[in-house]
Amino acid sequence: MTQFPHDDDEQLVNFLKQHRPLPPKANHHLEEQLMELIRREPVSLPKQPSSILWFLFSAIAASLLLIFGSYRWFNAAPKMTATSNQELEAFLIESWDTSIGESTPIFQTTSLESEWLIMAEPQSTTYSYSHP
Amino acid sequence: MLADNQAGTSDREVVLRCQQGDHTAFRQLYRRYQHKVRSTLYQLCGQEMLDDLVQEVFLRVWRGLSQLRQPEYFSTWLYRISWNVATDGRRQFARHRLERSSSTMTDDETPLFEMSSRPQDTPDLMQLHYQDVVQRGLQSLSLEHRAVLVLHDLEDLPQKEIGKILQIPTGTVKSRLYYARNAMRQFLQQQGVL
Numbered sequence: 115m116t117q118f119p120h121d122d123d124e125q126l127v128n129f130l131k132q133h134r135p136l137p138p139k140a141n142h143h144l145e146e147q148l149m150e151l152i153r154r155e156p157v158s159l160p161k162q163p164s165s166i167l168w169f170l171f172s173a174i175a176a177s178l179l180l181i182f183g184s185y186r187w188f189n190a191a192p193k194m195t196a197t198s199n200q201e202l203e204a205f206l207i208e209s210w211d212t213s214i215g216e217s218t219p220i221f222q223t224t225s226l227e228s229e230w231l232i233m234a235e236p237q238s239t240t241y242s243y244s245h246p
Numbered sequence: 247m248l249a250d251n252q253a254g255t256s257d258r259e260v261v262l263r264c265q266q267g268d269h270t271a272f273r274q275l276y277r278r279y280q281h282k283v284r285s286t287l288y289q290l291c292g293q294e295m296l297d298d299l300v301q302e303v304f305l306r307v308w309r310g311l312s313q314l315r316q317p318e319y320f321s322t323w324l325y326r327i328s329w330n331v332a333t334d335g336r337r338q339f340a341r342h343r344l345e346r347s348s349s350t351m352t353d354d355e356t357p358l359f360e361m362s363s364r365p366q367d368t369p370d371l372m373q374l375h376y377q378d379v380v381q382r383g384l385q386s387l388s389l390e391h392r393a394v395l396v397l398h399d400l401e402d403l404p405q406k407e408i409g410k411i412l413q414i415p416t417g418t419v420k421s422r423l424y425y426a427r428n429a430m431r432q433f434l435q436q437q438g439v440l
Contacts, residue, residue: 122431123427125440126399126427126430126431126434126440127399129376129380129434129439129440130380130395130399130400130430131399131400132376133373133376133377133379133380134285134289134377134380134400135288135289135377135378135380135381135384136285136288136377137284137285137287137288137293137296138288138293138296140280140284140297140300141297144297144300144301145273145276145277145280147301148276148301148304148305149269149272149273151301151305152269152272152304152305152308153269155305155308155309
């Protein structure tokens with residue numbers, strides 16, 4: 115009778131499992147010898163960032179904060195005095211007057227505005243982008 | 247292979263305790279796995295220096311536990327260490343054989359697979375005979391083919407995991423298994439036991 119390869123494999127594996135060579139029994143002292151060796155070995159704990167690294171990072175962060183703080187302390191913004199307030203006020207008034215007093219401003223129209231003008235003034239044949 | 251939960255505590259828990267330096271947990275781990283390690287090493291290397299090889303495996307485990315990132319895959323990792331120890335052990339045996347060139351041994355692997363007489367285990371002569379034949383059949387395979395056959399057919403490990411242990415593609419595991427089974431079958435047929 116012809117057997118399929120799978121059946122052959124199954125038969126072989128079953129035979130191997132049934133008659134597998136069994137190892138001789140271990141030396142009675144093997145476990146204790148091993149534990150003794152383990153006790154002599156230095157314990158190597160899982161690697162974590164070392165405390166030196168943590169100290170280094172903390173020191174760098176503290177130094178940066180100190181430098182930034184002292185810079186701000188020594189270069190604090192100057193307080194506004196009464197004189198400077200008056201000067202500022204005068205400057206603002208002057209620049210405002212200059213801007214108001216200029217020649218009539220030219221208002222540029224956007225493309226949307228120009229389209230609106232076309233729709234609002236259909237009779238007009240000429241139109242400009244600027245108001246007189 | 248993912249950790250099973252045989253004795254109430256999973257491999258993961260035990261390994262984590264070992265990683266903290268707990269010797270009792272390591273003893274638990276040893277007792278849980280020493281039979282598998284011993285059996286695998288015996289089938290790969292024979293009985294010479296078997297105790298030493300088992301001890302070496304667990305020593306390497308202890309030293310390397312801190313680097314094990316996924317404790318749930320402890321079993322796969324352990325088999326890989328066993329495989330490394332087996333290959334290292336065979337190199338040592340080969341050196342010893344060279345040194346003992348005056349020996350009368352003709353079969354270069356005979357010292358590794360001496361017939362173990364265990365009268366206390368089984369008195370059945372046929373069983374002893376079949377075990378001897380299987381042992382010699384394994385001996386006739388190369389270490390690579392033997393490892394795949396032992397891990398897959400005797401230790402019941404899946405092919406994917408064997409690939410991880412031996413660091414070879416799953417396709418190579420399949421082809422080696424195919425070759426090893428054929429060679430083993432032929433050997434057993436020649437011996438008239440299959």
